[in-house]
Amino acid sequence: MQITSHGLWAMIHGLGFGGLYLLAFSGALVELYRSTAPAVAYPPSPARGRFLNVYLILMVVLAWLAVVSGAYIVYPWYRTAAPPGTIDLSLYPQRLLMANPTTSGWHSLGMEWKEHVAWLAPISITMVAFVFIRYGNELRNHVQLRRAVLGFAWVAFLAAALAGFLGAVIDKQAPVKGGATIQLTQGGER
């Protein structure tokens, strides 16, 4: 069983940073609603507040790691230009997608959208985390602030979900490959 170093980085970017960020979101949204709802009689304990602060900071870190690793590690491999005359385009995902009219839309619409919309997630979740940490339980008294925090939190989720979905489909059509081969296990004869 083996994997290429480029493929491994694509997994770390998408399944690692991006996947963990999206997994964390359901919990974050529920807690953001619960702990800032004006109708709650008893505010969350300081310990629970601190836990949510750390949770949101980890989400911010994951969001930034996902976009930075995507833009500066994986994306350059995706968009590498194929040398003139190259027939096998499997090492040049963007060229491979664009070479076929049935897949070119995955680049011209899918990747073009993904590469920009993904950045709305870290910007939004950074703001959400900052405001939540700054105001804590008091956010329930600031109706407009709370509304903006929850709205941007939804955008941070949807932008990342969209980017993740497009990334997964694009990688299925034209996976990022190449680099050193990493041997994970020795396959046995069956």
Added chain:
Amino acid sequence: MNTASDSPTTTANLPNGSGAAAILAAGMGAFVLAALAVAGDKWIHLKPALSFYKPTGPLSGVTTIAIVVWLGTWAVLEWRWRHKTVAMARINAIAFVLLLLSILLTFPPIADLL
């Protein structure tokens, strides 16, 4: 834009200025990112200038400039508003319009119409 006053809020101890600064700056950062992405796509001369890191291409410049504008705006607004109570409904409306525009502008079929 006259949105700030020095009067303390009556519903909460912390004034909303600091949160408003973060919200408006996030909306502006998102919009600048989308607007630069469209500009880089439309004006061919801009593409090389936006390629701060060649392997990543114009995306590197688009995102770097957007982050600098976002953090710069945030720092200035935070400095000006942190002790103030501002007209939050208007700030929210502006921030959400900027965010909506940024989502629309990053969608290639809409950007192609411009």
